[in-house]
């Protein structure tokens with residue numbers, strides 16, 4: 001049997017005395033869209049950072065397609081793509097330059113045609129030669145998505161990709177996510193727009209104060225809570241967990 005695309009085993013992440021992730025185990029399978037939900041500070045970005053090499057877990061192991069993200073870091077960094085939550089950009093590079101440089105950084109041969117194709121996909125072709133600092137917030141975020149795709153990652157993390165993005169582009173991004181999945185990319189998405197997860201996700205994970213409260217297929221989760229919206233289900237779970245912790 002194929003290994004899962006992502007396997008986290010007993011992952012703990014501490015920052016000093018604070019525990020941001022508590023004994024977290026999770027598997028994500030090829031071709032699925034997995035939505036990781038949870039309130040501010042739940043640990044979503046921390047988990048993504050541990051998987052993508054921006055942070056290192058304090059305990060436990062993480063594998064991407066069977067490769068250990070610590071021991072086989074060089075391999076796993078090429079298998080994963082990350083659209084970070086924080087917008088970062090090179091102010092004096094243009095979108096086309098940013099993509100060409102990113103290809104070099106990711107160890108793929110810079111390919112202008114592919115870079116132009118990505119700019120087109122993300123409706124940035126008109127801005128291809130403008131300084132990145134002159135792009136609007138949503139345009140910068142679109143460029144981040146394009147950058148995350150230059151090396152055709154097998155596992156893509158989208159950390160709140162639609163924050164601050166206009167309605168039209170949000171819908172375009174959803175279509176793009178579906179297309180990427182059709183093409184075989186596995187996607188892990190975090191979002192505070194719960195209806196986005198309701199629309200896109202095959203499975204849902206709810207993280208709360210570093211603890212995974214639930215991992216379940218969207219279908220069975222919604223069926224179990226007959227007729228209620230995912231947002232209602234989510235809120236109830238979070239409130240119950242808060243109550244439990246307070247008790």
Ligand SMILES: Nc1ncnc2c1ncn2[C@@H]1O[C@H](COP(=O)(O)OP(=O)(O)OP(=O)(O)O)[C@@H](O)[C@H]1O
Nearest residue numbers: 015018020038039040041042043044045046047085
């Ligand atoms: N570098 C760091 N040093 C110390 N604490 C950190 C660090 N990074 C994150 N934390 C803490 O870890 C916890 C989880 O943060 P994280 O960014 O993973 O949350 P999140 O679920 O992504 O939240 P949001 O929805 O606001 O993006 C928070 O309490 C945060 O303050």
Ligand SMILES: [Mg+2]
Nearest residue numbers: 044045046085
């Ligand atoms: Mg976050």
